[in-house]
Amino acid sequence: MKLNILKVTLGILLCLSVLMACSDQGNSDQSSGKNDPSATGQNNDNNEGQSEADNKDDGQQSKLQIGDTGTVKIEYQGTFKVTLESVEQKEKIGSENPNNDVFLVAKVKVENVGKEAMDLEDLTGFVDLLDLGKNGGSAPDYANQIQGVQDPLSNKGQLQPGKTAEGDMVFDTWNTDNYQFVFGHANSQVSKTIWAFTKDELK
Structure with a gap:
């Protein structure tokens, strides 16, 4: 019985450790800019698109x-x-x-x-x-x-x-x-x- 309780406890601790590691990794990604559109080039693409639209030939x-x-x-x-x-x-x-x-x-x-x-x-x-x-x-x-x-x-x-x-x-x-x-x-x-x-x- 005690052995079963110990196994369950170790399993819970293992799950918590995995969850905490994932959370830390997510925070690290955010702080490093991996989820930042400017880091992925999405923001630059949008800015380039806007610039092209602003400079679009209007006939003049x-x-x-x-x-x-x-x-x-x-x-x-x-x-x-x-x-x-x-x-x-x-x-x-x-x-x-x-x-x-x-x-x-x-x-x-x-x-x-x-x-x-x-x-x-x-x-x-x-x-x-x-x-x-x-x-x-x-x-x-x-x-x-x-x-x-x-x-x-x-x-x-x-x-x-x-x-x-x-x-x-x-x-x-x-x-x-x-x-x-x-x-x-x-x-x-x-x-x-x-x-x-x-x-x-x-x-």
Whole structure:
């Protein structure tokens, strides 16, 4: 009888020892970070997913520079590849003086990669030049209103699918350090496409 009691007691003590060992191991795992999502990479995966979602292309191209080509999409009109080839600063064009500080003459190349023809005059109507200085002004294409502009892009007529046109756009703007050439400024029908440049980059 005593032997049986002893066996039972030893069995209970053995079970308790196993349970305590398991409990200690669990606490050790937690303290070492084995159950921490950041240690398993789950948290990093979530953060990467969030970062990718935050950086997901929303249709806006905003890191273009002079010389770069961007894609401009216009609802019900078509899709165009636009290259801002150069920007030149002029204090006078022919006999014309700017109403503000300077003229900026942008040489632009457009390729119609859509399926519909479009009047280039309509296309250039979606462009603004923004000066980011203290005046914070917005200037539309001014080429057709200035005598002596050599080759206004807006005068090229219709641009058929697969065809390319090149010409100048002129902006009467302020003399400042930073500018943006923007398709779709304040127009939800046009994918916003932005070329940013500084005064030092002007010809």
